[in-house]
Amino acid sequence: MSQLFFIHIRIKESSTPGMDLPMFLTKVTSLLGGYSSATTCIHRFKVTGEPRIIAIYEVKNILGLERTMSGLSRMGVFDVECIPLLAYETFAKFLGVDQGLTQPSPHQITENQLFWLEFTLEYPGKKTEEFLATWMIEATAALSTRVVQGRQIDLFKVLAERKVHVFISCSAEDLDKLSFTLPVMQENGANTNIKCHALQKLDDYTNRINKEHL
Template identity: 35%
Template structure:
């Protein structure tokens, strides 16, 4: 059996004129149904994020077409790699790289994007630091923290979804990550607040 493929659909509602954003969110939510692994509304923006795990990527293309047919939507598709698979590739202990929990129970979820530059580092140094980062993140998740992780396919970028009580809790957690400790000047974080659909 083939490994599942992972994708993030970013669905932006066009607002060039008077638009019923809430109505459009309901339309997209109805189309997504239970096909998306996770689906969220971005707080304060006319934007929806949907994470997919599929055997056949055509399913995601079909979903994109269905959404675009329903109105003024701009859809972007990002190919993802399960973080556990990436962790295996870079040599993280297999005890940490089992199936992800795929569990986010809180109504508010924080999405964080981590973009990492490797200027001035050898490839080995960079990958060793990422191995430390992955080991730390997967170990913390093993303590019960609701955390889902993905690597953007073909890029030095990771995406995480985390249930925390406040952005401050996220900030505390970030202080102990190897990317922050060792590469603070080459590591860029972006935090987005989401609500579940």
């Protein structure tokens, strides 16, 4: 049975003075893409303006992930965080979201204007049942934007935590409006924290940075 993991890689540039970051990331991209047949890299992104990479892996054998990370450590010095995930669609089924919205994600993020949202949800003053009812409304709305409206969005819940990672393609203006109109913000906004980062697909970054001269 496969497992999902969120991999957060921070490149410690200070350990290699004068590092050619674009060239280095080209090598990292190649390694992350196919080092082990026991892992599938669903997404890999560069955090815009920072020496950071984030990736989502589906892992059939945990040793495959360990070998990938070992290969990474031979390339340079990194801080690596590995976080177990649950498919958001699986969690949505638990919440009671309509099964027509909880089919497996196509993992399609192809457009260029990308953002990574980290949601942390708390619920002081509410009963767990009330909180989960709000979350069901939120999950229904989020998955509807993909299934019904065709928005490019992929969601992953951190295992055993009230945290969700969201990858979404939309304009900055639309995203800002969305942050105020989400059901979870309207019904539990004081207890919901959002962190937002701009992203680039890692493959696109390595292709463009070595070819385009601005």
